Every structure is written in structure tokens, then in C-alpha cells.
Amino acid sequence: MSTPLLEIQGLTKHFPARSGRGTVRAVEDVSFSIGPGETFALVGESGCGKTTITKLILGLETRTAGEIRFDGLDIASGRAANIRAYRRQAQAVFQDPYASLNPRIRVRTIVAEPLMAQGIGDRASREARVREVLEVVGLPASAADLYPHEFSGGQRQRIAIARALALQPRFIVLDEPISALDVSIRAQILNLLADIQDEFGLTYLIVAHDLALVEHFSSQVGVMYLGSLVELGATEDVFARPAHPYTQALLASVPRPDPDHRAPVAVIRGEIGSATAPPPGCRFHPRCPRAMPVCAVDAPGRWSLDAGHWASCHLLDPALGEQPRMEPVS
Amino acid sequence: MAEGAFAQAQPAGPPVAQSRPRFGRVRRLFRNGLPIGPLLLFGMVVIAGLSGDGLAPHDPGALNLGAAFRPPAWLAGGSAAHLFGTDNLGRDIFSRVIVGANIALVVAAYAIVLSGTVGALVGMVAGFFGGAVDALVMRLVDIQMSIPSLALALVLAAVLNPGLSTVVIVITITYWTWYARIIRGEILSLKERDYVALARVAGVSTPVIFARHLLPNILNTLLVLATLQIGQVIIFEASLSFLGLGIQSPDVSWGLMLADARNYIQNAWWAITIPGVAIALTCLSANLIGDWLRDTIDPKRRQL
Amino acid sequence: MVPTATERPGGAELVPAQPLLKIENLRTHLHLARGIVRAVDGVDLAVAQGETLGVVGESGSGKTMTSLSILRLLPKPMGRIAEGSITLDGTDLVRLSEEEMARSWRGRKISMISQDPLTSLNPVFSVGDQVGAPLRYHGLARSRRSLRETAVGLLRRVRIPSPEKRLDDYPHQFSGGMRQRVACAMAIACAPRLLIADEPTSNLDVTIQVQMMELFRELQAETGLGIILITHDLGVAAGICHRIAVMYAGRVVESGDVRDIYRRPAHPYTQALLAAIPHLGGGRRKRLQAIPGMPPSLIDPPTGCRFAPRCPHRMPRCADYPPSFQVGPTHKAACWLAEAGA
Numbered sequence: 001m002s003t004p005l006l007e008i009q010g011l012t013k014h015f016p017a018r019s020g021r022g023t024v025r026a027v028e029d030v031s032f033s034i035g036p037g038e039t040f041a042l043v044g045e046s047g048c049g050k051t052t053i054t055k056l057i058l059g060l061e062t063r064t065a066g067e068i069r070f071d072g073l074d075i076a077s078g079r080a081a082n083i084r085a086y087r088r089q090a091q092a093v094f095q096d097p098y099a100s101l102n103p104r105i106r107v108r109t110i111v112a113e114p115l116m117a118q119g120i121g122d123r124a125s126r127e128a129r130v131r132e133v134l135e136v137v138g139l140p141a142s143a144a145d146l147y148p149h150e151f152s153g154g155q156r157q158r159i160a161i162a163r164a165l166a167l168q169p170r171f172i173v174l175d176e177p178i179s180a181l182d183v184s185i186r187a188q189i190l191n192l193l194a195d196i197q198d199e200f201g202l203t204y205l206i207v208a209h210d211l212a213l214v215e216h217f218s219s220q221v222g223v224m225y226l227g228s229l230v231e232l233g234a235t236e237d238v239f240a241r242p243a244h245p246y247t248q249a250l251l252a253s254v255p256r257p258d259p260d261h262r263a264p265v266a267v268i269r270g271e272i273g274s275a276t277a278p279p280p281g282c283r284f285h286p287r288c289p290r291a292m293p294v295c296a297v298d299a300p301g302r303w304s305l306d307a308g309h310w311a312s313c314h315l316l317d318p319a320l321g322e323q324p325r326m327e328p329v330s
Numbered sequence: 331m332a333e334g335a336f337a338q339a340q341p342a343g344p345p346v347a348q349s350r351p352r353f354g355r356v357r358r359l360f361r362n363g364l365p366i367g368p369l370l371l372f373g374m375v376v377i378a379g380l381s382g383d384g385l386a387p388h389d390p391g392a393l394n395l396g397a398a399f400r401p402p403a404w405l406a407g408g409s410a411a412h413l414f415g416t417d418n419l420g421r422d423i424f425s426r427v428i429v430g431a432n433i434a435l436v437v438a439a440y441a442i443v444l445s446g447t448v449g450a451l452v453g454m455v456a457g458f459f460g461g462a463v464d465a466l467v468m469r470l471v472d473i474q475m476s477i478p479s480l481a482l483a484l485v486l487a488a489v490l491n492p493g494l495s496t497v498v499i500v501i502t503i504t505y506w507t508w509y510a511r512i513i514r515g516e517i518l519s520l521k522e523r524d525y526v527a528l529a530r531v532a533g534v535s536t537p538v539i540f541a542r543h544l545l546p547n548i549l550n551t552l553l554v555l556a557t558l559q560i561g562q563v564i565i566f567e568a569s570l571s572f573l574g575l576g577i578q579s580p581d582v583s584w585g586l587m588l589a590d591a592r593n594y595i596q597n598a599w600w601a602i603t604i605p606g607v608a609i610a611l612t613c614l615s616a617n618l619i620g621d622w623l624r625d626t627i628d629p630k631r632r633q634l
Numbered sequence: 635m636v637p638t639a640t641e642r643p644g645g646a647e648l649v650p651a652q653p654l655l656k657i658e659n660l661r662t663h664l665h666l667a668r669g670i671v672r673a674v675d676g677v678d679l680a681v682a683q684g685e686t687l688g689v690v691g692e693s694g695s696g697k698t699m700t701s702l703s704i705l706r707l708l709p710k711p712m713g714r715i716a717e718g719s720i721t722l723d724g725t726d727l728v729r730l731s732e733e734e735m736a737r738s739w740r741g742r743k744i745s746m747i748s749q750d751p752l753t754s755l756n757p758v759f760s761v762g763d764q765v766g767a768p769l770r771y772h773g774l775a776r777s778r779r780s781l782r783e784t785a786v787g788l789l790r791r792v793r794i795p796s797p798e799k800r801l802d803d804y805p806h807q808f809s810g811g812m813r814q815r816v817a818c819a820m821a822i823a824c825a826p827r828l829l830i831a832d833e834p835t836s837n838l839d840v841t842i843q844v845q846m847m848e849l850f851r852e853l854q855a856e857t858g859l860g861i862i863l864i865t866h867d868l869g870v871a872a873g874i875c876h877r878i879a880v881m882y883a884g885r886v887v888e889s890g891d892v893r894d895i896y897r898r899p900a901h902p903y904t905q906a907l908l909a910a911i912p913h914l915g916g917g918r919r920k921r922l923q924a925i926p927g928m929p930p931s932l933i934d935p936p937t938g939c940r941f942a943p944r945c946p947h948r949m950p951r952c953a954d955y956p957p958s959f960q961v962g963p964t965h966k967a968a969c970w971l972a973e974a975g976a
Contacts, residue, residue, distance in 0.1 A: 045839035086535035114532035187924035216912035255869030
């Protein structure tokens with residue numbers, strides 16, 4: 001892979017627990033990188049830490065440990081100049097288009113807000129840019145004069161995308177960008193996101209729970225469980241040869257629009273554990289159908305499978321599991 | 331890939347209006363039915379208050395011991411010259427009620443603007459920045475709320491001089507906490523909104539976030555709080571004046587009228603009842619208007 | 635043992651002569667300040683004993699209003715059933731008084747599970763109390779002791795581990811999936827004939843969703859319960875439904891055996907929906923077939939076929955609303971194309 005655009009190294013985030021006692025280990029030693037033009041998907045169940053990672057990357061939370069580099073610039077340490085440069089290049093689209101647009105201001109101001117904040121252009125050139133991005137997302141220029149409530153959910157998400165494009169960013173975080181939309185609208189928005197990626201050479205980080213969407217949309221995928229990445233690789237490799245029992249369970253659980261698909265039988269029992277007191281050893285072992293005694297004691301290392309595809313599971317350890325020829329990732 | 335008719339109404343379903351239509355704001359005020367009685371009554375108080383002594387038939391301070399304890403016009407022995415009768419010094423109660431409205435409203439206006447501004451600013455800062463600032467401010471609020479306001483008034487009246495400005499200061503000190511707590515709560519939830527997060531992602535500065543995304547969204551709450559406070563402030567001013575800590579003669583206050591008349595309650599019940607009714611009706615109408623405003627423009631604040 | 639349809643015989647006639655629930659020409663209106671919303675506009679549905687009917691549609695398609703009409707829980711005062719009948723076990727629910735409905739139907743013969751179990755469980759009562767509440771209300775419990783035993787039995791039936799210990803816990807001590815199980819236990823407490831499940835798995839993670847779907851199948855096999863599953867998720871519906879009704883803009887546009895709907899969708903809307911979602915195993919970036927436009931307003935719906943403005947096969951005839959055409963022994967579609975094909 002060429003030099004990555006976004007590089008995450010050992011990212012860790014701990015919160016003090018609500019109760020006042022203990023620590024929520026929301027994100028624990030997560031590393032991945034996203035090359036320019038790639039679409040990296042983070043998947044996992046609620047509470048796995050994927051949303052916290054996006055907040056860390058967007059600078060909405062401060063990390064406890066680890067590095068976030070964008071285009072080689074360190075953006076996690078709080079250097080103002082780095083952050084200002086980064087703000088122009090990274091934007092976000094969130095899940096709920098009703099919550100992401102301030103109901104009291106016009107679409108013009110909503111879309112132009114990033115330009116104003118960065119002091120780019122004068123009034124006339126900003127107005128021209130607003131028209132331009134509204135057209136890109138398939139809305140007429142007259143939309144600028146209206147308030148968000150005058151639009152449907154799908155149109156609002158288009159406005160949110162227009163706003164994200166205003167600064168001509170290189171990188172956009174998509175946090176569940178279609179899951180709040182009606183089924184018949186979702187494909188429109190997905191196609192739009194794919195079109196603008198091709199047109200402007202954007203790099204995406206998408207957070208999603210819908211694995212069919214992830215397979216369709218992303219080039220790389222990272223599977224998270226209870227704050228840690230358990231498997232990472234090119235989307236086609238991970239979906240074709242899932243190596244971690246959790247990834248396998250997730251894939252098996254996806255409901256398919258096919259009545260003759262063998263009705264899924266619950267593969268894993270129980271529910272995601274507590275991030276305040278994560279299980280020792282492998283965090284997944286209490287739910288794992290193939291857990292071994294060692295899983296409760298030692299955290300598994302990373303075992304590489306295909307090029308750039310690794311999983312973190314003791315089953316892959318040639319000394320313990322069935323599959324030989326694995327090399328630990330250095 | 332155009333989306334059919336542009337800006338068409340939401341596909342109608344049970345979740346009707348998710349956002350507040352801006353232009354519906356005026357129309358919405360009429361949906362719950364106007365509180366005609368309270369509006370009329372409070373309107374009369376406002377007119378009386380604004381007129382100063384222009385509407386008063388007599389000089390409210392003029393003594394006429396020969397005409398002391400005249401009953402109201404509708405009782406035997408009353409006369410049309412003194413609609414609500416006269417007090418122990420022969421002063422016209424009707425005129426004094428009208429002039430008293432002026433003090434009540436002036437105090438309410440100053441106190442509400444001051445306590446609302448202070449409280450809202452403090453609440454916004456505490457809610458937005460959180461952490462140590464928030465902890466400090468909220469402890470201050472707790473301490474303030476545990477000091478009895480009458481005791482505070484006593485001290486302040488002793489240090490400063492009793493009078494209008496002391497009343498305003500005492501009320502401001504007592505009530506800013508109310509605004510601070512509620513606005514802080516509002517800001518706590520507003521700052522978690524996605525559009526605030528997106529503004530931060532775009533690099534919007536904190537003052538602009540306040541001005542564009544937070545302040546406009548708490549204006550409704552502030553308006554409702556202020557309206558609901560009018561009644562309380564009027565009662566508080568009357569209590570202070572009744573105790574001699576507030577407005578001093580020769581200024582006229584409803585509370586002061588109560589204090590003057592309480593010794594003659596046996597032979598001139600109207601002298602104490604009429605200012606009492608004025609206080610009660612003014613507060614009631616202000617509260618009813620406040621309730622209606624709250625239910626109409628800010629239904630989620632029902633618990634206030 | 636009650637006869638059930640859980641075996642899902644392929645292609646066989648599943649609607650018995652005497653269905654458990656039969657909805658005919660239901661019209662439910664919401665009277666709002668801005669006009670009358672025709673939320674349900676002439677809907678026919680039937681559910682047999684031991685059968686799961688999936689009602690699939692987008693928000694505003696009328697699927698939730700249909701279920702609230704069955705329960706007679708329409709939002710007051712604007713919701714009203716304007717026309718039609720809802721017959722359960724031979725009784726027309728539309729004609730019952732509110733009192734009869736509350737006393738011997740709602741919670742007793744028909745029960746409901748909503749999307750968010752937190753709204754259906756009261757945080758200040760223990761789970762045991764709440765699971766037993768429907769039995770107490772309907773006077774089906776003999777004593778406190780037997781009530782407690784029944785509650786334990788119910789929690790066990792929804793596969794909550796060590797129910798005796800959990801009886802005195804409060805809802806907040808349960809996880810999302812476990813709460814939905816508790817809601818399920820409440821719903822089946824009075825051995826209802828019909829269960830309405832409105833998006834019961836939409837807030838759950840996929841691994842928990844699978845467990846819930848399994849629970850529904852087991853409960854149905856045990857009791858012969860008729861289930862109406864309301865969902866927007868075509869995957870979930872395919873997994874547990876025997877028959878599917880697809881709703882669009884207040885009307886049922888297509889209904890049939892689950893295989894009819896997924897294998898031979900006859901209505902262009904159903905076809906478009908199936909083409910518009912990414913399928914697992916479909917690979918990367920095959921362009922999705924997006925449906926243009928958006929669902930119509932129900933205050934002033936288009937005349938004729940309501941999907942016509944978005945339909946790729948639109949023709950002049952679509953200005954008249956198409957009746958339901960039989961396209962297979964168990965399969966109907968309201969589209970003029972289906973007439974040609976029949």
C-alpha cells in the first residue's frame with residue numbers, strides 16, 4: 001500500500017465510569033491505517049468502541065494513549081497548527097439527518113458554515129460554492145433558502161453530505177450514514193457517496209453495523225469487539241475467509257433476504273461483556289463457541305492470513321490451533 | 331436521480347413534525363387557546379404600571395384624615411370618589427393600587443432581566459465547559475440556594491439602604507440560580523447534538539457555536555422561565571416591603587399597603603384585602619400566562 | 635397439540651378457510667391540523683393460527699397504524715378507524731367497546747411487543763411483578779404463590795437463564811436483548827392467540843437479533859401463536875415469516891407466500907426494494923438500483939397507483955388504482971402488470 005492518509009497507532013481511550021468507580025476501557029490499543037482513496041469500514045456490535053474511535057479521529061474526544069497521524073501530521077497531540085490544517089481536510093456525515101442539521105438556520109448557512117469557520121472566500125464565492133455542492137448532491141440551488149424541516153430524511157442527508165463537501169476535504173468519516181433512512185432511499189444515498197468518492201478522490205472511514213452494506217461499500221474492514229480490533233483485512237478476504245470466531249458469528253447472523261437460506265441458528269450465546277471489567281485473556285472467550293482453556297488466560301496475538309489480513313485468536317496459533325503455516329505479525 | 335417533487339412534505343405517518351416549523355410559531359400560540367382572562371387582567375396591571383400616577387384619580391400620597399376609613403364604593407357609606415375606599419390616613423386606595431403596580435412591574439423587570447442574564451450566562455458557561463468550571467459554579471448555586479433569602483435581605487438592607495435597588499439586588503441574588511440550573515441542563519443536552527459536533531469538526535470557534543447553535547435554542551426556555559418568574563418576584567417584593575426591608579414610604583408598594591393596613595383589619599378590612607387581591611390576581615394571571623406559553627412553545631419543560 | 639404452520643410447506647395454500655385474524659378493507663385516518671392523513675387506506679390481511687405474517691414497509695407505509703388499529707390503540711384524539719372490519723376468532727374488534735377491548739382482548743387474546751422494550755417496562759417494578767401483571771389484571775392468577783411460579787415459568791419459556799434469581803431484578807439490570815425477552819414473556823403471559831411484534835429486533839445487534847428470531851420460532855411451535863411481524867428489514871422477514879404483505883403508502887401492494895415474494899416478486903415496488911439493498915455475498919460496488927423519488931404524502935396521495943411516480947414500468951393505465959390480481963395460488967399483487975401476466 002502507498003503511504004497511508006490516516007494512520008492510527010496503539011489508540012486507547014479510557015473514560016471514568018459513570019458510577020465514579022472504575023474505568024471504561026472503550027478503545028484498547030487499536031491500530032490501522034487507511035490509504036488514499038480507500039474505504040475502511042469499522043464493524044462490530046453496539047458498545048464495541050467504533051463510535052469512540054470516530055470521535056477520537058474527528059478530534060471530538062482526546063485520546064488516552066496512542067497516535068493519530070493524518071498525511072504524516074500528528075493530530076492527536078493537540079498542536080493547533082496541525083489541527084487547523086486537518087480541519088480543512090477531514091469532515092463527517094452522521095447517522096441521523098434530523099439531529100445533524102440545526103433546525104433554526106437556513107441550508108445556506110449550514111452548508112457554508114465550514115467555509116466561514118475556516119475563513120475561506122468572501123460572501124459571493126461562498127454562495128457559489130454552496131450552489132455547487134448542492135448541485136453535486138442533487139439538490140437545486142433554491143434549497144439554500146429553506147430550513148431543514150422543509151426536507152425529507154433523504155434530502156436532509158444530501159444536505160449533510162453537501163456540507164461535508166464544502167471544504168473540498170480529502171477524508172470523510174461516515175457514521176452509519178444510511179441506517180436512519182427509509183429502505184427505498186438508502187440506495188440513492190449510497191450511490192451518491194460512491195459517486196462523490198470517485199469524482200473527488202475521497203477517502204472514507206465508514207462505521208456500520210450492516211455487514212451487507214460493508215461488503216458492498218468498503219475496501220478494507222476492521223472487526224471490533226469490546227474495544228479491540230479482532231480481525232482486519234481487505235473486505236473480500238475477510239468476508240470470504242473470516243478467521244476470528246466472532247467475525248464468523250457476525251457473518252452467520254446477518255439476516256438474508258432469502259427464505260431458503262438456512263434459518264440462522266444463534267451461533268454465539270450471551271451478550272457483549274462490560275467494558276469496565278473486560279474478561280481476562282481473549283475478551284470474546286465467554287461467548288466463543290470454540291474457546292480453549294488458554295483463551296481465558298492469555299490475550300491472543302495477531303496472526304497473519306492473507307496479505308494485510310490478520311486476526312487475533314489462539315485458534316490460529318500453530319502451536320495450539322488446527323491451522324499451521326501462520327506467522328505472527330511483527 | 332432527482333427526488334420527485336422537491337421539498338415535498340414529509341411522507342405523512344405517525345411521527346408528524348420532527349422539527350418546529352419556524353413560521354408556525356405565531357400560529358402555534360393560538361392552538362392551545364389564548365388565556366383571555368389572564369391576558370386582560372395582566373394587561374390592565376401593565377397599563378396601570380406604565381401610566382405611573384396618570385390614571386390615579388387622587389394623589390396617592392395625599393392625606394385626608396377627615397376621610398379616613400371610607401369603605402369601597404359598593405358598600406354602604408362608600409362613595410364614587412373613592413372606588414376602593416380609603417385607608418387609616420384617608421389616602422385613596424384605588425390610586426395607591428394603581429401606583430403600586432408601577433413599583434411591582436419595575437422591580438419585576440429589573441430583577442428578571444438581571445437574574446436571567448446572570449443565570450443564563452453562568453449556566454451556559456458551566457454546561458458547555460463542564461469539568462472544574464461546572465463543579466465550581468454548581469457548588470456556588472447549591473450554597474446560594476441554602477441561604478434563606480429573607481435573611482440575606484435583612485443583611486443587605488442593613489448594609490445598603492432599604493429601597494428599590496436593594497430589592498432588585500436581593501431578588502437577583504436569589505433567582506439567578508434558578509436560571510443557571512435550568513439553562514445548564516439545556517446546554518448539556520444541546521452540546522451533545524450532532525450539529526454542534528459537526529460545527530466543531532469544521533473548526534467553528536466556541537463563541538460562534540454559542541451564538542449560532544446554542545443561544546437560539548435556549549431562547550424559548552428563557553422566555554418561559556422569565557414569564558413564570560413574574561408572579562414570584564411580585565410576591566417577593568411585597569414580602570420584603572411588608573417586612574420593612576423593601577420599598578419605603580412615601581413610595582407606594584402593595585406590600586407596604588398591607589403592612590400599613592394590618593393594624594386596622596378589624597374596622598377596615600378592605601384596606602388590607604384590596605392590595606392583597608391585587609397581588610394575588612396579578613401573580614395568578616402572570617403564572618397562567620407563563621403556563622400557557624410553556625405548554626405552547628416549550629412542551630418538554632412541563633415539570634417547571 | 636395445536637396444528638401449526640411452522641413447517642413452512644412450500645407453495646401450499648396457507649390461508650385456511652377460517653383464519654385467526656382477518657382484516658377487511660381497513661381504513662384508518664389521522665385527523666391532523668394540516669389535513670386528514672389516510673394512514674391505512676383499504677387494507678386486507680389474514681393471519682392463520684401458528685403462522686407468521688410479515689408486514690413489510692417503510693416509515694409512513696401504514697404498517698404501524700395497521701397494528702395499532704388491531705389493538706385499538708390509535709393515537710387519541712386524532713386517530714380513527716373510518717371503515718372496515720378486524721375479525722379475530724369470529725369477533726369484529728372494530729365494533730367492541732373500549733371497555734370490552736381492554737377487559738378481554740388487549741393483552742389477553744392479542745398482545746404486542748414494541749421496538750424499544752424500555753418503553754414497555756416500568757422501571758420501578760421488578761421484572762417478576764411486571765411479567766405477572768397481565769395475569770393479575772385479567773384475573774387469571776389464583777394466588778400470589780402461583781403467580782410467582784407462573785412468572786418463573788414464563789421467564790424460563792423466553793430462555794432467561796436462572797429465572798428464579800432474576801425475578802426480583804429491575805429492568806435496568808437487564809441488557810437490551812434480555813429486556814426484549816422480558817417484554818416477550820409479558821406478551822405471552824395470558825396465552826394470547828395473536829402477537830403483534832413491531833420491529834422487535836431493530837434495536838438489537840445482529841447476534842442478539844438471531845437469538846430473538848429463534849425465540850419467536852420456538853414460542854410459535856409451542857403455542858400455535860399467530861404472529862404479525864412488522865418490519866422494514868427484508869432479511870429479518872425472510873428469516874421467520876411464512877407469508878409477507880408488502881405495504882406502500884397505506885395500502886398492501888403485494889402479498890403472498892414468503893417464497894413468492896422473494897423468488898417471484900410481482901409488484902415493481904417489491905422488485906425495486908429487493909434490488910435496492912446490498913446482499914451479503916454480492917461483492918463490492920455493483921451499483922445499487924436506487925428507487926428514484928420518495929414516498930408520497932398521505933394527506934394528498936396521488937390518484938391511481940401510488941407507486942407510479944417512482945415506477946420504472948409506469949403506463950397510462952396506472953392513473954387508475956389497480957385491484958389485487960391473483961398471480962399465483964398464494965400470491966397477489968396490486969399492479970396492472972400482474973393482470974397482463976395472469
